[in-house]
Amino acid sequence: MKTSTLEKHSVKSNICTHLLPTATAGSLPKPSWLAEPEAxxxxxxxxGQELIDGKHDALRVSLQEQQHAGIDIVSDGEQTRQHFVTTFIEHLTGxxxxxxxxxxxxxxxxxxVPTxxxxxxxxxxxxxEDAKILRQQTDKPIKWALPGPMTMIDTxxxxxxxxxEKLAWEFAKILNQEAKELQAVGVDIIQFDEPAFNVFFDEVNEWGIxxxxxxxxxxxxETAVHICYGYGIQANTDWKKTLGSQWRQYEETFPKLQKSNIDIISLECHNSHVPIELLELIRGKKVMVGAIDVATNNIETPEEVANTLRAALKYVDADKLYPCTNCGMAPLSRDVAKGKLNALxxxxEIVRRELLENT
Incomplete structure (x- = not known):
């Protein structure tokens, strides 16, 4: 098995050796032979066994596409999951x-939903077992996503x-068991997906964090929490239209997250109405800045990505900024997703050069 970056570096050191390491928030499109595309x-x-083998083949393809695009922190593209929450829940009793x-x-x-x-x-x-296969395929840092406790109970x-609250605490214990086993097989970043943090503010601050x-x-x-405004599905786009000219939901949860033990906060920036100055509320944390809009087929230009990152750098230290996607890209075509990864x-690279020239 390849040596994990955990074995190469001290605990919670920077897992990438250069500025602005790129990553994806989560899912990437599945091959058409595994599941219906763009859905x-x-x-x-x-x-049966064909499905198990097919998922792992898709994992390898997804990894290859990330590597070809030059993504620094890679994932499985969620190829082994039908749903980012319920696939985990399917394996639980009760x-x-x-x-x-x-x-x-x-x-x-x-x-x-199930009961x-x-x-x-x-x-x-x-x-x-899926994470082991990913670890075997690459020397790059790998990130694995799990559903967060609050998003699980909401599903x-x-x-x-x-x-x-009681159910969320039970799920937190179960997630901790899974996370420790993922860490043991060489996962460098474990991310918890918590879109519910943008909705249930009182619960988030009372017990969610x-x-x-x-x-x-x-x-x-390293640990991360991903808080976004969702995939580009109709229900989400309709909801966003009700949020007004400024989306200030992060303002409710960032102050307490800034004081938490979470290492990285992953959020949505590009083509959203999130006031960029809200990033000041998590100053000191590592931030995966969403610089790719997953709710459109339009492929960003490198300069558009660079502009989002430049804006974020006013509030995030350069050594703590990780360019990322707003959310997962499962509903997009593979060609569009590849284009967006290349743009990221x-x-x-543009902003990295600028930073190095100014040092």
């Missing part, structure tokens, strides 16, 4: 996927705990 959460086209209820996801749209019918637990690891109907810190307890690898790398 979120589409069913698998394979079954959740009945046949007993489904309709709930409103993030106060935005109705969805049919929590008993104590939740994780009989075995969920993504560790279920709870008949057992009857308390969002504390639950997230329970999920990262005892980890020595090229835009980062």
């Amino acid at each position: 979120l959460w589409s069913p698998w086209k394979l079954q 959740v009945d996927f046949e007993n489904r209820k309709t709930v409103k996801i993030r106060d935005r749209y109705d969805a049919s 929590v019918v008993g104590p939740v637990s994780r009989p075995k690891s969920v993504f560790v 279920l109907f709870d008949e057992h705990y009857k308390s969002r 504390a639950c997230l810190e329970r999920a990262i307890q005892g980890l020595e690898c 790398r090229a835009g980062a």
Whole structure:
């Protein structure tokens, strides 16, 4: 197995040796032979061992495309997951996927979700074998995404705990178990996806961030929380139209996140109405700055990416800025996603040169 960067560097040191290391927020398009292209959460086209092999082949393809584009911190592109939350939940006990209820996801749209019918637990690891395969394929730093506790509870109907907070704490313990095993096989950054942090502000500040810190307890690898405004699906774009000319949701949660033990905060910037000065609220944290819009097929120019990064550099120290995508790119075509990855790398190179010239 390839040596992980965890074994090469001291605990929580910079995992990349140059300024502005690039990364993706999460998902990348799946090959058409694995799942329906340009669609979120589409069913698998394979079954049994063919599906297992197909997922791992897709992981290798996704990694290759990231490497060809010059992405510095690579991932599996979420090729082994149908859904960024429920694929993890499918492996837990206490959740009945046949007993489904309709709930409103993030106060935005109705969805049919499984029901929590008993104590939740994780009989075995969920993504560790997949992470091992990714680690074997590359010497680059690797990042793995897990759903965050608050987003998990918002994707279920709870008949057992009857308390969002109690269920979130149980999920935090389970996520911590998984995260420790991912760390042990060489994952350098473990990211928790928490789009719910942009919605349930009182809960976030009362116990949501504390639950997230329970999920990262005892980890020595770097940790990240990804908080965005969602994929470019209709329900999300409709919601964004209600947010006004300035999207200030981050203002509610950044002050407490700045004081938390989370190492990296991943957020949405490009083509959004997020006031860039809100980044001052997390000064001192590493920030994955979303410089690629995932809600459009238009491919950014390198200069557009560079402009977003230049704006962020007024509030984020250069050695803590990681150019990234706003969110996952699963609903896009592979050609568009490749173009956007190339633009991300090229835009980062422009600003990197500028920084080095000015030192």
